[in-house]
Amino acid sequence: MHLQMNRILKCFSALPKSLHTSLRSYYDCTEGCVSFEEATLLYCLARYVHTGCIVEVGSYRGRSTVFLGRGSLDGSKAPVYAVEPHTDFVGILGGVFGPQDRRAFFQAMLNCGCSEIVSLVNLSSEDFTSNWRKPVALLWIDGDHRYEGVKRDFECWKQHLNADAVIAFDDADNPDLGPRRLIEELTTHEGFIEGLTIGKVSVLCRETEDVRNDSE
Numbered sequence: 001m002h003l004q005m006n007r008i009l010k011c012f013s014a015l016p017k018s019l020h021t022s023l024r025s026y027y028d029c030t031e032g033c034v035s036f037e038e039a040t041l042l043y044c045l046a047r048y049v050h051t052g053c054i055v056e057v058g059s060y061r062g063r064s065t066v067f068l069g070r071g072s073l074d075g076s077k078a079p080v081y082a083v084e085p086h087t088d089f090v091g092i093l094g095g096v097f098g099p100q101d102r103r104a105f106f107q108a109m110l111n112c113g114c115s116e117i118v119s120l121v122n123l124s125s126e127d128f129t130s131n132w133r134k135p136v137a138l139l140w141i142d143g144d145h146r147y148e149g150v151k152r153d154f155e156c157w158k159q160h161l162n163a164d165a166v167i168a169f170d171d172a173d174n175p176d177l178g179p180r181r182l183i184e185e186l187t188t189h190e191g192f193i194e195g196l197t198i199g200k201v202s203v204l205c206r207e208t209e210d211v212r213n214d215s216e
């Protein structure tokens with residue numbers, strides 16, 4: 001298995017009891033669309049970021065953002081950029097999102113001690129990524145799950161990814177949604193491998209020597 005994925009899986013499957021308890025309390029005081037296991041995976045992914053920043057696309061009321069923020073705080077304190085326009089939006093599965101979510105987002109950052117590690121970018125990626133200058137080590141995409149939406153978001157960030165960047169997609173288990181179609185394209189044509197799946201979250205990284213040797 002890819003070394004990075006191995007480390008992340010170890011973190012996920014061997015959480016100390018005290019950490020499990022505090023993550024549970026962050027989960028219980030936030031709102032979001034990921035399960036506790038999926039949120040814990042995000043915590044582990046953020047904790048193993050060493051160089052570069054963390055970008056989240058689609059933050060809603062801040063649950064997944066808090067897990068990225070707490071993971072970063074327990075790791076090397078990589079900055080977390082939460083990209084979320086908080087404008088009226090109806091998701092492909094019928095979810096209704098909008099400006100009413102902004103207050104809960106800020107409240108979650110304050111309640112969970114993440115207001116200094118997380119910066120909210122209250123825009124859609126295509127509005128600003130052409131001027132972006134910070135290398136991205138972890139990209140978590142949970143915005144518009146239509147194929148055109150998820151593809152647009154990935155294309156905006158692709159040029160900013162570190163060589164060993166990790167990309168995680170939500171709702172990757174549904175063959176009718178954009179994330180699964182995009183993952184198939186990235187693994188078939190663009191040299192990515194799907195290294196880890198927890199619940200409906202899939203984690204990709206670029207195929208490297210150690211992975212190729214491992215599977216030979």
Ligand SMILES: C[S@@+](CC[C@H](N)C(=O)[O-])C[C@H]1O[C@@H](n2cnc3c(N)ncnc32)[C@H](O)[C@@H]1O
Binds near residue numbers: 034063143
């Ligand atoms: C499923 S929710 C995110 C849930 C969140 N990640 C969690 O589990 O805590 C999807 C979010 O994507 C946002 N969204 C829609 N279009 C977007 C875009 N172009 N860029 C970033 N976010 C977008 C919506 O406003 C909504 O808040």
